[in-house]
Amino acid sequence: MKRQIIMLGIALAMPITTSACSRGDVDTSGEAKPAQEDQAAPSGGEATSAQSPDEIAKARNLSPADVSAALKTYMPSGRHDEYVQFASSGHGGQVLAIGLPSMRLLKMIATFSPEPWQGYGYGAKSTMDTLNGGNAGDKELRWADDHHPALSETAGDYDGQFLFIGDKANARVAVIDLRDFETKQIVKNPISNIDHGGMFVTPDTEWVVEGGQYAMPLGGGYAPMEDYKEKYRGHITFWKFDRAAGRIDMAKSFAMEVPPYWQDLCDSGKKGSTGWVFCNSINTELATGKADKDGVNFESGVSQNDMDFLHVVNLKKAEELVAAGKTTEINGFNVLPLDTAAAEGALYFIPEPKSPHGADVTPGGEYIVVGGKLDQNATVYSFQKIQDAIAAGGLDKDDYGVPIIPFDKAMEAQVQLGLGPLHTQFDDKGFAYTSLFLDSAVAKWSLGGDYRKDGLEPWKLVTKTPVQYNIGHLATAEGDTVSPDGHYLVAMNKWAIDRFQNVGPLVPQNFQLLDLDQPEPDKMPVIYDAPIGVGEPHYAQIIKADKLKGWEKYPEIGWDTDKMAKDPDAPLTGTERVERDGNKVTIYMTAIRSHFTPERIEVNVGDEVTLKITNVEQTYDATHGFAVPIYNLNLSLEPGETQTVEFTADRAGVYPFYCTEFCSALHLEMVGYLLVKDTPAAQ
Ligand code: K7E
Ligand code: CUA
Numbered sequence: 001m002k003r004q005i006i007m008l009g010i011a012l013a014m015p016i017t018t019s020a021c022s023r024g025d026v027d028t029s030g031e032a033k034p035a036q037e038d039q040a041a042p043s044g045g046e047a048t049s050a051q052s053p054d055e056i057a058k059a060r061n062l063s064p065a066d067v068s069a070a071l072k073t074y075m076p077s078g079r080h081d082e083y084v085q086f087a088s089s090g091h092g093g094q095v096l097a098i099g100l101p102s103m104r105l106l107k108m109i110a111t112f113s114p115e116p117w118q119g120y121g122y123g124a125k126s127t128m129d130t131l132n133g134g135n136a137g138d139k140e141l142r143w144a145d146d147h148h149p150a151l152s153e154t155a156g157d158y159d160g161q162f163l164f165i166g167d168k169a170n171a172r173v174a175v176i177d178l179r180d181f182e183t184k185q186i187v188k189n190p191i192s193n194i195d196h197g198g199m200f201v202t203p204d205t206e207w208v209v210e211g212g213q214y215a216m217p218l219g220g221g222y223a224p225m226e227d228y229k230e231k232y233r234g235h236i237t238f239w240k241f242d243r244a245a246g247r248i249d250m251a252k253s254f255a256m257e258v259p260p261y262w263q264d265l266c267d268s269g270k271k272g273s274t275g276w277v278f279c280n281s282i283n284t285e286l287a288t289g290k291a292d293k294d295g296v297n298f299e300s301g302v303s304q305n306d307m308d309f310l311h312v313v314n315l316k317k318a319e320e321l322v323a324a325g326k327t328t329e330i331n332g333f334n335v336l337p338l339d340t341a342a343a344e345g346a347l348y349f350i351p352e353p354k355s356p357h358g359a360d361v362t363p364g365g366e367y368i369v370v371g372g373k374l375d376q377n378a379t380v381y382s383f384q385k386i387q388d389a390i391a392a393g394g395l396d397k398d399d400y401g402v403p404i405i406p407f408d409k410a411m412e413a414q415v416q417l418g419l420g421p422l423h424t425q426f427d428d429k430g431f432a433y434t435s436l437f438l439d440s441a442v443a444k445w446s447l448g449g450d451y452r453k454d455g456l457e458p459w460k461l462v463t464k465t466p467v468q469y470n471i472g473h474l475a476t477a478e479g480d481t482v483s484p485d486g487h488y489l490v491a492m493n494k495w496a497i498d499r500f501q502n503v504g505p506l507v508p509q510n511f512q513l514l515d516l517d518q519p520e521p522d523k524m525p526v527i528y529d530a531p532i533g534v535g536e537p538h539y540a541q542i543i544k545a546d547k548l549k550g551w552e553k554y555p556e557i558g559w560d561t562d563k564m565a566k567d568p569d570a571p572l573t574g575t576e577r578v579e580r581d582g583n584k585v586t587i588y589m590t591a592i593r594s595h596f597t598p599e600r601i602e603v604n605v606g607d608e609v610t611l612k613i614t615n616v617e618q619t620y621d622a623t624h625g626f627a628v629p630i631y632n633l634n635l636s637l638e639p640g641e642t643q644t645v646e647f648t649a650d651r652a653g654v655y656p657f658y659c660t661e662f663c664s665a666l667h668l669e670m671v672g673y674l675l676v677k678d679t680p681a682a683q
Helices: 001-011 053-059 066-074 125-133 224-229 314-324 338-342 383-392
Strands: 084-088 093-099 105-107 148-152 156-169 170-175 182-188 198-201 209-210 234-242 247-258 264-267 276-281 306-316 328-330 333-335 346-352 356-361 367-372 375-383 409-414 421-426 432-437 441-446 461-465 471-477 486-493 509-515 526-532 540-544 577-581 585-594 595-597 600-605 607-617 624-629 634-637 642-650 653-659 669-681
Touching: 053 066, 066 509, 066 526, 084 148, 084 471, 084 486, 125 182, 125 642, 148 540, 156 198, 156 540, 170 247, 182 247, 198 264, 209 264, 234 264, 234 276, 247 314, 247 338, 276 314, 276 356, 306 314, 306 356, 314 333, 314 338, 338 346, 346 367, 346 375, 346 383, 367 432, 375 383, 375 421, 421 471, 432 471, 441 471, 471 540, 486 540, 509 540, 585 624, 607 634, 634 642
Parallel strands: 148 198, 247 333, 264 356, 356 421, 585 607, 600 669
Antiparallel strands: 084 093, 084 540, 093 105, 148 156, 156 170, 170 182, 198 209, 209 234, 234 247, 264 276, 276 306, 306 346, 328 333, 356 367, 367 375, 367 421, 375 409, 421 432, 432 441, 441 461, 471 486, 486 509, 509 526, 577 585, 585 595, 607 642, 624 634, 624 653, 653 669
């Protein structure tokens, strides 16, 4: 058994290697391989003057399947996509908005990292405040490894209002307002340095759930790894979301202390299971890594046990305990202690096989599906059975006093899918779709219970589609809500190898679109390959485009994008001026096609300058930029927006500032001069 674990470990680490490794007693029959030289995909075909569809298809070497794929995904100029996929960009630190089915990139929403086009993090005060809100004390954090986007929900359906995304690298959460697609808040988890970047909302978005990951002493202090079992802990953090304010309310949020197993991904209960949260975990072995030549490294240390623990959280109960004051404070943050959570029925465990990853609740909330990275099955738990087992009582406890629900008392089905099942999504016809990392495939399988009114055998593999290559997450349209749409599935593949033109050894990510609207249920062909030039994406959610009600311009001229209200002090046409108070200079400026007012600013070296600027346009898309060389200032001003920048004019000289958006025929003339005189500022 041990050998198998290690061999599978190699297969995991080296997903697409050929015969030289990952053989032995492991079934690698389904292992994906890139196309070899001699069987490489044909070129896209040459440019052709052919005009009829048949002639074009022939000239470009397109099969009938290629032609249908093209017709299913092609979007004529000016026509809008039916869905928008919000995808993480991983350590790119931003969020991608991609139209489906065309797979066109619509926007990369600046989130955790500065982004010049959106004027994010280059002086604009609202953006600096957002980024600085995510600092860890005096550590300015300017990148993130975002994993899981989570759209806000109403009654378990996406409502198109907000998007949350978690930063694995630094245990942070960002809040994006989908009225203007701008990041409004970043919160740093005060008790942990790292998490999984997993974000999951409860069905009405009262809570944004952050699953932890690598255990550490909560609060961030030091403890030797020899004290791992006693002093290291995991957490699941529940961020309270204030929808009216559009912000996470730190004071009403709390974390649940959990054992130092590595909590991984969570999902919220839905419908009947609302009020419960499920998180898979790894490292119930309490492995602490290889400290010397005789030690066991994490890779195999964490893979010893046949079962880890699915964490089952009674969130309603946890809320009651928090309301009753049964919390402690760590770094000023409410923490529900492990022994309290365990003793009071807020936390249970259920064994889950083998290196689990992903916990996904079915649309009706009846079942929880867990993938096992080193398993061949998706394991399905029944919420009702879990409730029955809890009610029956008499449960054994783990070393930390957490009651354990026996596997066979909670398990509904195990569905043999193939190698390396990870994540699961759903459609509107009672099917589930699970990514198979080692198989490099998407598995479609039938749910049971009330989902099976069509006479099909329940809990059975229906079909698999190979993807290129080694899929991590997948997303179906609204596929983790109470009412999935089906239609499309995006496979988010970890490797792309030979699928695109070579651009050097760092290879684009490959999102593949699969068509779920085939007449035969055992067909789900890949109909589009979209190279993603930032990485590494993890999860994505796909929302019906008509649920998004983004603004075309800000509602009033002089809009404060942080407060989402008119700034009473905003410069407006006719109120432009320069005010001086000692060495403090305040400039009230406007921008309109094609000039700034004022367009000549004179200050003394050492002056402290506050510049407020309003784009007074009300025309859709009439954005102006404001860039000052050398001072590292760069704003993007959408119609109606007011921004503030503060800087010290500490370098004398002449600095032509200009508009960075080609806004009109006289855009090049949209310029002004910042003159910093070498006369020292008044004190
Ligand atoms: Cu990449 Cu959701 Cu962080 Cu799986 S996770 S792949
Ligand atoms: Cu405004 Cu160019």
